[in-house]
Amino acid sequence: MASTRERRISKELSDLQNDPNSGVSAHPVDNSLLHLKGIFPGPPDTPYAGGTFQVDILIPENYPFKSPVMKFDTKIWHPNVSSVTGAICLDTLGTGWSPVGTIKMALISLRMLLESPNPKDPQDAEVAKMMLEQPEAFAQKAHEWAVKYAGAPRRDTPVHNYQKVAPPPPRADDPARYQGYNKDLIDRFVHMGFDLDAVVEAFNYVGIDRNGGEDYVLEEAYMGDITARLLGEQ
């Protein structure tokens, strides 16, 4: 299997070289195709803009059936990358890996990760907390690190993308909003992430029995109709 994976890597590397527009690149280290370095620029309009980021890439034994192991060599202040080890939390490099994936695709997803940090699923809890609680300070620090470690030119950090979004004012749990449906019954949909009023509207639309305000188990077909309505499919 060893030659298999090396053949595939060398093919991937030549594809990468022939596609300078992809904006990412990779090259082998120590004459081994199983240890690579990937390089890509920080995306524009982010605190990382103008920096160059290097990623260490190890190709596992049964690649492409297992994902390449990637971590940042360049220190970076980002909620999904450990500020200490460079370890990365990204679905496509873990459980979401598919064997049709490539090094190029993985590097492009990393660049996209810099564009859209996700503090809800953090690799570095400290960074994530800062991003959620003091987004402007987060952007500032991310930029300072990019200047210090990734060679980005110093400039005014584009904090406009990182201003704190005020959470919507909590609304009272007004029983009238349930319109006679059992609260637990409705809340099971609300907990999936749907809006309370939309759920009640969908129940009315599908014609769900109120069951005298008691909780009960909905048939699967009804569940499907309600979800479809909520997703705007009917």
Add this chain to the structure above:
Amino acid sequence: MKVKIKRWNAVATWRWDLPEDDLCGICQNPFDNTCPACKYPGDDCILLSGKCGHNFHMHCILEWMKQDSAKGQCPMCRQRFEWADQTNQTMRDAAQALASV
């Protein structure tokens, strides 16, 4: 003038009867080549077509299905991978192998 043909050599090429995609997404080899484990293309290293419309070398997709992370899904579209054609014995064997992982 009269020409008498004493002997001739017939030559033919073949390719898999597929609409267009030419590479196996898993090994990145052309379908008309073998998967990385095989030597001879053709009946020894056949293709499996999923009901979702995605094709792979049989050996490649079977290897993927052995992984826990595969969850029985097509690597391309993440729908459940079900083979479309079970008309011959090799296909049926493959289907059985898929079902047992």
